[in-house]
Amino acid sequence: MSVMLDEIKVNEFCNLIFQTIDTLGHLPISLRSKESTPTKLEKYPRLFFGYLQRYEDPKIAFSEWESKLLRDTPGDESNYKKEKYFPVLKSLEKWIDKNPEFFQGKSKKILIQHLRGSLYARIFGYLYPRRELSMIVVDLLKDKGKDINYGIENFENIIEGDERVKDLQIKFSNGEWENIVKDAKRKFIDTKKYYENVLDEKPTENVEEVNNNE
DSSP states (O other): OOOOOOHHHHHHHHHHHHHHHHHTTTTSSSSSSTTOOOHHHHHHHHHHHHHHOOSHHHHHHHHHHHHHHHHOOOTTTTOOOHHHHHHHHHHHHHHHHHOGGGGHHHHHHHHHHHHHHHHHHHHHHHHHHHHHHHHHHHHHHHTTTTHHHHHHHEEEEEEHTTTHHHHHHHSSSSSHHHHHHHHHHHHHTHHHHHHHHHTTTTTTEEEEEOOOHH
């Protein structure tokens, strides 16, 4: 009997992985940057799949992966930055707890094989609408003569009714779109300096790395 994967749940799982990695600053701000190679985009998801393959208990695999992520993520002296990462890590951990059938026997093997084969397309599909949305906000701020703080305060209102946004939104369900907007806004705020440079038409070289590690 063949094992069938629930594609909706597989997408949920992947998006939680990508959201976690992105929140911790391990995905590029610009999909046109030198950091957007398949190797760099896939690094931490593949690491997680490796831990899942190594350990029978997915909670042990997650714990190992979480430790590696946090070690690779700079924090400030008070560890404030790392504390803000815990909610997204906890969401992924809870999903794993609620879906044990994905991580047992043949199901786990098929899941890992499937994700490794589709990973680049999935992660690019996750990032593209979120990064495109932020760049549309920058374009709209230029048109309005507004600064980056205005964009942060009015992110949702700015994109309302824009034709480019409508073209993006039509591809997703309402729930998916709400998550995309939330993720895009959070990254827009976290990487404010990068988008400020884009808005002011200043060089963005080296700014991406600084923003991701702040």
